Each structure stands twice: as C-alpha cells, then as structure tokens.
Amino acid sequence: MNINEILDKTHPINASSKIKLCECFEEVSLQKNHLIIRSNKVEKNIYFIKKGIARTFSNFDDNEVTIAFGEEGDTIISLKSYILYQKGYENIELLEDCELYKISVTKLQNLFSTDIDIANWGRKFAEQELIKAEQRFISNQLGTATERYLELIKKHPTLLQRVSLGLIASYLGITQVSLSRIRANIT
Amino acid sequence: MNINEILDKTHPINASSKIKLCECFEEVSLQKNHLIIRSNKVEKNIYFIKKGIARTFSNFDDNEVTIAFGEEGDTIISLKSYILYQKGYENIELLEDCELYKISVTKLQNLFSTDIDIANWGRKFAEQELIKAEQRFISNQLGTATERYLELIKKHPTLLQRVSLGLIASYLGITQVSLSRIRANIT
DNA sequence: TTCGTTTTTTATCATTTGATAAATTATTCT
DNA sequence: AGAATAATTTATCAAATGATAAAAAACGAA
Numbered sequence: 058m059n060i061n062e063i064l065d066k067t068h069p070i071n072a073s074s075k076i077k078l079c080e081c082f083e084e085v086s087l088q089k090n091h092l093i094i095r096s097n098k099v100e101k102n103i104y105f106i107k108k109g110i111a112r113t114f115s116n117f118d119d120n121e122v123t124i125a126f127g128e129e130g131d132t133i134i135s136l137k138s139y140i141l142y143q144k145g146y147e148n149i150e151l152l153e154d155c156e157l158y159k160i161s162v163t164k165l166q167n168l169f170s171t172d173i174d175i176a177n178w179g180r181k182f183a184e185q186e187l188i189k190a191e192q193r194f195i196s197n198q199l200g201t202a203t204e205r206y207l208e209l210i211k212k213h214p215t216l217l218q219r220v221s222l223g224l225i226a227s228y229l230g231i232t233q234v235s236l237s238r239i240r241a242n243i244t
Numbered sequence: 245m246n247i248n249e250i251l252d253k254t255h256p257i258n259a260s261s262k263i264k265l266c267e268c269f270e271e272v273s274l275q276k277n278h279l280i281i282r283s284n285k286v287e288k289n290i291y292f293i294k295k296g297i298a299r300t301f302s303n304f305d306d307n308e309v310t311i312a313f314g315e316e317g318d319t320i321i322s323l324k325s326y327i328l329y330q331k332g333y334e335n336i337e338l339l340e341d342c343e344l345y346k347i348s349v350t351k352l353q354n355l356f357s358t359d360i361d362i363a364n365w366g367r368k369f370a371e372q373e374l375i376k377a378e379q380r381f382i383s384n385q386l387g388t389a390t391e392r393y394l395e396l397i398k399k400h401p402t403l404l405q406r407v408s409l410g411l412i413a414s415y416l417g418i419t420q421v422s423l424s425r426i427r428a429n430i431t
Numbered sequence: 432t433t434c435g436t437t438t439t440t441t442a443t444c445a446t447t448t449g450a451t452a453a454a455t456t457a458t459t460c461t
Numbered sequence: 462a463g464a465a466t467a468a469t470t471t472a473t474c475a476a477a478t479g480a481t482a483a484a485a486a487a488c489g490a491a
Contacts, residue, residue: 115382117386120386122382122385124382136374137375139371140374140375146382169367170364172360173358173359173363176360176367177357177366177367179364180356180366180370181327183371183374186374187327187377188327190377190381191311191323194377194380195302195311195333197384197417198417199307199309202477202478221437221439222438232480233438233439234439234440234441234481235477235479236439237438237439237441238477239478241440388447409468410468410469418448418449419448419449419450420469421471422447422449424469426448427469427470
C-alpha cells in the first residue's frame with residue numbers, strides 16, 4: 058500500500074498540501090524482529106506500513122500486553138511521543154520484513170501548524186484511531202474470550218497466518234494455553 | 245469549570261479564534277436522569293460539562309457496558325456522530341443535574357475547515373481522548389478487577405460519592421455482586 | 432535430513448468471576 | 462416517621478480462566 062493510498066484512506070488532502078506532506082516521508086526497509094520503537098524513550102518518528110506487519114506491546118511488572126497489530130496501511134507510533142512529546146510506554150517490533158514510510162514528528166507538527174488541510178488530516182487520523190480504540194475496548198468488556206477470538210479472525214482473517222497464537226492470546230488478554238483450549242472447543 | 249478553561253485544557257487557542265468558537269456555544273441546564281444522547285441516531289451536538297456528571301453506556305444483546313464517566317470539563321459525545329456522521333452506539337445519561345455547554349457538530353466542522361487554530365484544537369482534542377482510551381484499554385488487560393477498582397478510586401476519589409457501585413462495576417467490566425465481594429475482601 | 436528449539440496442545444488443579452437468591456442497609460417519597 | 466423502592470452485601474454453586482507441567486507438533490539451522 059503506497060503512501061498516497063495510506064494518506065487518502067484517512068482523509069483526502071488537496072494536491073499541493075499532499076505534495077508538501079509526501080516530501081517529508083522517507084522509505085525504509087527493516088528486517089523481521091527489529092524493535093523499531095522502545096518504551097521509555099521519546100520516539101522522534103512515526104511510520105506507516107507499506108508492506109509487512111508489526112506488533113505493539115507494553116510491559117508492566119511481569120505482564121506483557123499486546124496492544125495492537127499493524128498491517129499494511131497502519132501506523133507504527135508511540136502515542137505519548139507523538140501527542141505529548143513524552144516517553145512512551147509502547148514497544149513495537151516487526152513480525153515480518155517490512156517496508157515503511159517514515160516521517161519525523163517535528164516536521165509533521167510544523168505542517169500541522171501551518172497547513173490547515175494537513176492539520177485536518179491529522180485530526181481525522183486521531184479521530185479514526187480513537188473510534189477504533191473505543192470499539193476495541195467495548196468488545197473486550199462485552200464478550201467472552203471465545204467471542205473475541207472469533208471476532209478477531211473474522212475481521213482479520215490473514216492474521217492467523219502471520220502471527221503466532223501466543224501473541225494473539227496476549228492481544229485477547231488471555232494466556233496462550235487458554236487460547237489453545239478455546240480453539241479446541243470450537244472446531 | 246467554564247468554557248474557557250475547558251477549551252484551554254485541551255489546547256490553547258488564539259484570542260480571535262477562541263471568540264469565534266465560543267460564540268457557537270449555548271449553555272443548557274438539564275436534570276438528573278435525562279438521557280441526553282441515544283444510541284442508533286445521529287447526534288447533532290456535542291456537550292462539555294460545566295457542572296455535573298454523566299455516564300456513557302452501550303447496550304448489546306442483553307449486556308450493558310459503561311464506557312465512561314464524564315465529570316466537569318469532560319465531553320458528552322457520540323463518537324460515531326461526531327467523527328463519521330453515522331448513528332452512534334452510545335447512550336449518555338446525566339447522573340446529576342447538569343450545566344452544559346452545547347455546540348452543533350456542523351458549526352464545529354465548519355470552523356475546523358476554515359480556522360487552522362480551531363482545527364488544531366480539534367486535533368488535540370481527539371489525540372488526548374485517544375491516549376486516554378488506549379491507557380484505559382491497557383489497564384483493563386493488565387490487572388485484576390481488584391486492581392482496576394483500586395486504581396479507579398485512586399484516580400477519581402470523588403466518584404464513589406457520585407456514582408452507585410452498580411455503575412462502577414459495569415465500568416470495571418464485572419457484575420455488581422462481584423464488586424461487592426471485591427470490596428469486602430479489601431477493607 | 433536430523434537435531435534442537437519453539438510453538439501448540441492436552442491435562443490437572445486452583446482462583447476468579449458469574450448467576451441466582453435472599454437478607455440487609457440506604458434512600459426516597461408522602 | 463413509615464412505607465416503598467433501590468442499592469448493597471452475603472452465600473452458594475457453576476463456568477471460565479490461570480498456573481504449571483508434560484507431551485506432541487511444527488519450525489529452523491547446521
């Protein structure tokens with residue numbers, strides 16, 4: 058998925074603004090297992106996934122929580138760095154070799170404060186992430202782990218081929234062994 | 245909390261833009277138990293809470309999920325209406341008599357597309373809600389219900405005085421009876 | 432291929448939470 | 462105050478998930 062499609066997916070931008078914005082992107086290729094964002098540091102860039110898949114996770118005490126999987130078109134981002142210029146809580150690792158579009162948060166912020174079209178693109182970007190986050194929260198409150206698992210593979214049918222069950226379990230908020238039991242009781 | 249403080253809390257706006265924005269607000273007083281936003285309709289307004297407390301909840305099949313409590317300075321909003329102009333999933337009820345600042349989504353959208361300062365305010369607003377949503381999600385994945393309860397009353401110490409335990413339980417994703425048992429095992 | 436490592440499954444027992452019902456306490460209304 | 466209603470607690474049993482261990486299957490590197 059190229060940068061044009063990725064940007065338009067969120068919100069169309071007029072031609073001249075889009076050129077300005079696109080000039081700030083740099084393409085990078087990184088290998089599987091690369092830890093592209095580390096927690097407890099201010100991350101200077103955000104990335105959009107052209108090709109590949111990434112996992113956002115966070116460690117607290119002994120627990121590791123998988124916050125999200127990012128596929129083609131999705132963003133690799135430390136929210137606290139991007140929004141508050143503070144140390145983030147997210148680690149992000151690449152689960153496959155990836156091609157990414159990279160942009161510096163500073164450059165993007167400059168465009169936000171000078172170009173209204175880009176500012177509104179940024180607004181739409183945050184708004185759409187917000188809806189996703191709230192719906193994810195609701196679905197977690199609502200259903201059993203079984204329902205959440207079925208919902209996940211229905212919504213992201215290719216995920217099972219790309220990601221190990223251990224990581225999916227941690228995304229669902231259960232142990233890997235529980236997920237295995239759940240799967241055994243379905244099919 | 246007045247509208248100036250509420251707006252500044254999210255992101256400062258220059259004087260002339262703020263005047264433009266503030267002109268669009270209308271103050272309304274509504275009574276306890278009023279259902280200010282109903283699910284499955286496109287809500288035309290959003291509200292900021294000057295005084296009082298509200299609860300956002302959603303019904304699916306037989307389950308009711310409390311998504312959020314809104315206190316002074318917080319927003320009463322149907323995200324899908326605000327962001328996608330679509331029917332929302334949220335019901336919002338007032339848990340006390342409330343004084344609110346009301347603004348039409350259409351007017352706000354017009355300001356977003358014409359005033360870069362207001363557009364960036366709207367961006368910051370969504371971004372800050374996004375961080376809250378993600379952190380809420382993480383804390384739900386991480387801890388036991390007991391830990392979440394303790395965290396909640398630590399973060400919002402007045403909530404227990406304003407909201408019944410049944411609603412707090414539904415916010416924590418457990419039954420009211422379970423919360424009662426948890427409380428008995430703490431003190 | 433083959434050996435070693437990782438992932439997944441299966442099994443057992445403990446813990447947490449849910450569902451239901453009944454008792455107690457608090458609140459509201461007249 | 463007293464009655465009615467709502468909120469909270471307590472108790473019991475069932476269901477879901479966690480923790481741990483061990484076996485089986487899949488995967489990867491030499």
